[in-house]
Amino acid sequence: MADTMKALNLHAVGDLRYEDVPMPVPEADEVLVRVRAAGICGSDIQRVLTKGTYHFPTIPGHEFSGEVVGLGRDADPALMGRRVAVFPLLPCRECEPCGLEEYAQCKNYDYYGSRRDGGFAEYLAVKVWNLVFVPDNVSFEEAAMCEPCAVALHALGQFGVKKDSTVLIFGAGTIGLLLAKVAKMKGASKVILADIDDKKLAFANKLGFENTVNSLEDPTDAILALTLGRGADLVVEGAGVSVTYENCMKCAATFGEVVLMGNPIKEMTLSQKAYWEILRKQLTLRGTWNSAYSQKQNDWQEAVNCMPELDLLPMITGRHSLSEGIRPFEHMADRANFTVKEMFVND
Ligand SMILES: [Zn+2]
Numbered sequence: 001m002a003d004t005m006k007a008l009n010l011h012a013v014g015d016l017r018y019e020d021v022p023m024p025v026p027e028a029d030e031v032l033v034r035v036r037a038a039g040i041c042g043s044d045i046q047r048v049l050t051k052g053t054y055h056f057p058t059i060p061g062h063e064f065s066g067e068v069v070g071l072g073r074d075a076d077p078a079l080m081g082r083r084v085a086v087f088p089l090l091p092c093r094e095c096e097p098c099g100l101e102e103y104a105q106c107k108n109y110d111y112y113g114s115r116r117d118g119g120f121a122e123y124l125a126v127k128v129w130n131l132v133f134v135p136d137n138v139s140f141e142e143a144a145m146c147e148p149c150a151v152a153l154h155a156l157g158q159f160g161v162k163k164d165s166t167v168l169i170f171g172a173g174t175i176g177l178l179l180a181k182v183a184k185m186k187g188a189s190k191v192i193l194a195d196i197d198d199k200k201l202a203f204a205n206k207l208g209f210e211n212t213v214n215s216l217e218d219p220t221d222a223i224l225a226l227t228l229g230r231g232a233d234l235v236v237e238g239a240g241v242s243v244t245y246e247n248c249m250k251c252a253a254t255f256g257e258v259v260l261m262g263n264p265i266k267e268m269t270l271s272q273k274a275y276w277e278i279l280r281k282q283l284t285l286r287g288t289w290n291s292a293y294s295q296k297q298n299d300w301q302e303a304v305n306c307m308p309e310l311d312l313l314p315m316i317t318g319r320h321s322l323s324e325g326i327r328p329f330e331h332m333a334d335r336a337n338f339t340v341k342e343m344f345v346n347d
């Protein structure tokens, strides 16, 4: 194994360098993963271009897959050559949520690709505990979408998707499209996607979701028409804006369920009229956060296992090599460009 490898190393906000860094050496409870595909998340774009990270330099990238090519002292030799995705959160194992195996709620976690080095590199040493095993019929590129898939599974798992129900999703970006695919897979009879961006809705149509509504103007009538006046049984707020929050209440069916998922951009307020809808229709609201990764519930393993059914490859709108450096981030940040999922691919 060489002493150095290529990586995208973030030295400061806007200063992402394609450079040689030391080859990671796996500790006793780690394996060395050769990264084959690493997705660019919305949070990576902010990290690289505007927000920075906890310390510099850091190699970003938390949505990645690859193969095990080296073993730490205590790692099972049978892991060699396994194809894996990686759960990027390293829990403290001391706080109360950790005691309940609710690691996404850990109060003091570490994280591949933000708090410590991540997957925008040729290799990364990863704890064996964080490995998610990828079935043979799932490509590395698909497996690199494990995180957003797990987030979608977790969100819809808050209430479960009832068979033959109508599911309405506000927000038709990467997660919104994944929510739609999972909803269909789980047996929803109708999936409606709403967004203010016609390009996203056109892309959703291309993926086979014909029920789309532009929500720039009040979408309530159009959505009620699509649900024969009933409203949707399950609604997901995936935008994090008040007007969408409000529309969720208006578009939910009586006794409907509403999952709040979108990161709030600013104050989330609700009008008196929409509040009444919660009462009169006896709506149930529930938040969702990240995903579950434990013995009792593993959204990550479920995500890779259902990938063949989800047909994810058409969602990849850009493939890059690490040597392109910051350019893919700038391209994705420019609202003039339409992108869904873009990733670095190491051949
Ligand atoms: Zn992500």
Ligand SMILES: [Zn+2]
Binding pocket: 091, 092, 093, 094, 095, 096, 097, 098, 105, 106, 107, 108, 109
């Ligand atoms: Zn913890």
